[in-house]
Amino acid sequence: MKIDNFKKGFTLIEAVVSVGIFVSMALIVTQIYVLILNQIISYREQTTVSALADQYLEIARNLPYSQIGTLSGNPHGNLPDMVNALSVNFNGTNYEIYYTVNYVDDLADGTIIAGTDSAPNDYKQIKLYIKNTVNNVLNSFLANMAPKSLEGMQGGGALSIKVFNAVGQPVPGAAIHITNNIISPAINLTRTSDINGDWVEVGLPNSANSYHISVTKNTNYSTDQTYPASPSNPNPIKSDATISDGQVTQISFSIDILSNLSFNINNQVCSQLSGVDLEIRGSKVIGLPNVLKFDNIYTSNSSGEIALNNIEWDSYTPALISSSYMIYGTSPIQQANILPNTSQNFALIIGPKTDNSLLVAVKDASSSNPIEGANVNLQKDAVNIDKLTSGSVWSQNDWSGGAGQLNFIDETKYYQDDGNISGNVIPLGLRLASFGGYYYSSGSLISSGFDTGTELSSYTTLTWLPASQDPATSIKFQIATNNDNLTWNYIGPDGTADTYYTVSGTTINAINSNQRYIRYKTFLSTTDTLKTPVLTSIDVNYVSGCSTPGQAMFPGLSAGSNYQATISADGYETQIINDITISQYNVLEILLSH
Numbered sequence: 001m002k003i004d005n006f007k008k009g010f011t012l013i014e015a016v017v018s019v020g021i022f023v024s025m026a027l028i029v030t031q032i033y034v035l036i037l038n039q040i041i042s043y044r045e046q047t048t049v050s051a052l053a054d055q056y057l058e059i060a061r062n063l064p065y066s067q068i069g070t071l072s073g074n075p076h077g078n079l080p081d082m083v084n085a086l087s088v089n090f091n092g093t094n095y096e097i098y099y100t101v102n103y104v105d106d107l108a109d110g111t112i113i114a115g116t117d118s119a120p121n122d123y124k125q126i127k128l129y130i131k132n133t134v135n136n137v138l139n140s141f142l143a144n145m146a147p148k149s150l151e152g153m154q155g156g157g158a159l160s161i162k163v164f165n166a167v168g169q170p171v172p173g174a175a176i177h178i179t180n181n182i183i184s185p186a187i188n189l190t191r192t193s194d195i196n197g198d199w200v201e202v203g204l205p206n207s208a209n210s211y212h213i214s215v216t217k218n219t220n221y222s223t224d225q226t227y228p229a230s231p232s233n234p235n236p237i238k239s240d241a242t243i244s245d246g247q248v249t250q251i252s253f254s255i256d257i258l259s260n261l262s263f264n265i266n267n268q269v270c271s272q273l274s275g276v277d278l279e280i281r282g283s284k285v286i287g288l289p290n291v292l293k294f295d296n297i298y299t300s301n302s303s304g305e306i307a308l309n310n311i312e313w314d315s316y317t318p319a320l321i322s323s324s325y326m327i328y329g330t331s332p333i334q335q336a337n338i339l340p341n342t343s344q345n346f347a348l349i350i351g352p353k354t355d356n357s358l359l360v361a362v363k364d365a366s367s368s369n370p371i372e373g374a375n376v377n378l379q380k381d382a383v384n385i386d387k388l389t390s391g392s393v394w395s396q397n398d399w400s401g402g403a404g405q406l407n408f409i410d411e412t413k414y415y416q417d418d419g420n421i422s423g424n425v426i427p428l429g430l431r432l433a434s435f436g437g438y439y440y441s442s443g444s445l446i447s448s449g450f451d452t453g454t455e456l457s458s459y460t461t462l463t464w465l466p467a468s469q470d471p472a473t474s475i476k477f478q479i480a481t482n483n484d485n486l487t488w489n490y491i492g493p494d495g496t497a498d499t500y501y502t503v504s505g506t507t508i509n510a511i512n513s514n515q516r517y518i519r520y521k522t523f524l525s526t527t528d529t530l531k532t533p534v535l536t537s538i539d540v541n542y543v544s545g546c547s548t549p550g551q552a553m554f555p556g557l558s559a560g561s562n563y564q565a566t567i568s569a570d571g572y573e574t575q576i577i578n579d580i581t582i583s584q585y586n587v588l589e590i591l592l593s594h
Helices: 012-061
Strands: 086-090 093-104 123-132 138-145 157-164 175-180 187-192 198-204 207-216 241-243 248-254 259-266 277-281 285-287 295-299 305-311 314-320 325-331 336-338 343-352 357-364 375-380 383-388 392-396 442-446 457-465 473-482 517-526 537-544 551-554 560-568 575-582 585-592
Touching: 012 086, 012 093, 012 123, 012 138, 093 187, 093 198, 157 175, 157 207, 157 241, 187 198, 207 248, 241 248, 259 277, 259 336, 277 305, 295 305, 305 314, 314 325, 314 343, 325 357, 325 551, 336 343, 357 375, 357 560, 357 575, 383 551, 457 473, 457 517, 517 537, 560 585, 575 585
Parallel strands: 157 248, 259 343, 357 585
Antiparallel strands: 086 093, 093 123, 123 138, 157 198, 175 187, 175 207, 207 241, 259 305, 277 295, 277 314, 314 336, 325 343, 357 551, 375 383, 375 560, 392 537, 442 517, 457 537, 473 517, 560 575
């Protein structure tokens, strides 16, 4: 009997699986091909760059020692520098090639900075840069070149530059630009500060008040510089540098991360005002008698705002240009103190201008906080006016009630701590807890939530006492705000969780504004377990709506002398100011003591 063979074929599932396997293998092969291709390209690039480096370092090595230098550098020579880069096409790819050359004052025979080396030009250091203009990859190569004799034959002086930030810490990696266009050949150098924020440039030619130096780091940093004498600044405080043979010229520069500041201009009923001209001045002086580094005029936009982005840390004071308005109050009070890497809001309440007026600002003498609800009485002849200062402050000076309070009702309680905090030791204050006669090394506490009563609350300053601690101890804070009394994100003065308020009186970041509820978190620490930091009080100053904290305005006064002001507030000593003279717009600051 004959049996027929069955004809067999692929099922649909088998076909799909086969196609999937084929696609996977194709992808793997493609990835391997791309990887090999990239490695070949990378190897060719390395080979090309190495060949260029060998060629152009050899060019520098073959120069007479006296001619090793750059076109606009120190020392001077014929090698191309960054501003005169050489364009080269190699294997179809375009490259930029340039050098930096500087003298090295070697420690082996003393240094000019220490006064132990009268000939600091010990040898030259050459740095070759090769930049691929297609992918902007930059490679660098280093070589040292020594003279045949023991010392270089050229003289010159030294420029010692130190770069630090707003709190005096060194800034490494700062870009230092040194130019001098009145000597021949001209000097145009770019150097980088070391890990200590220092750079020493030796062998510079003699020249009086002509070395211009500017220092920054990147686009996020401020710029500090020297200044030439000019009609607008005839007596600069930090003038362009002078270099003399065998002498060291030392100059310091201060730079830090830039900040943002917004001025919000409202009238007395809290309406935003557009088209208002404001002169805004910083406090940093660059020339005598009073040449300011920052002094500009701006106009408020349709939202009543003037936004100053990327400005450096300083104290900024606004002044109205318009002849029809005057300032009835500000928040914060009087001026905006801006720290590096922060964003702040500054509110101005303006109103109709009168010929003569008096703005009274009342502050706590110990903390400089504005005092809410102080009574200000102004008298002269038939004039007898009483006004209350506005603004608010949330204070806590007792933590003896312990943890467990969600909302701030009992002023002696708080929300929670980590177990390393004590608040019931006499005299009352917040401390690190102790065990066996030693304090914990660190501890933290979170306050109860405080309700300001409105989502229009803006927070101005954070202050605490004592403002300074033993050097072995520290206190720092973070702030959290919200409108739901549930979401608590604790942040520092730069608006992130990575920083802390460490200086009493610091302005609270504007990111916390327009929030109804607030908490603070405090961190106590010590490096000496026999010592503890102590917190006796904390004040959070805030403004609800568009009121101005601690201020009272008296418009429409008559010019003249012999005005008397009586200022009083609960818990403070009353202060009487006699013989006040009123002429045009006047500001009177009063400090009240407990």
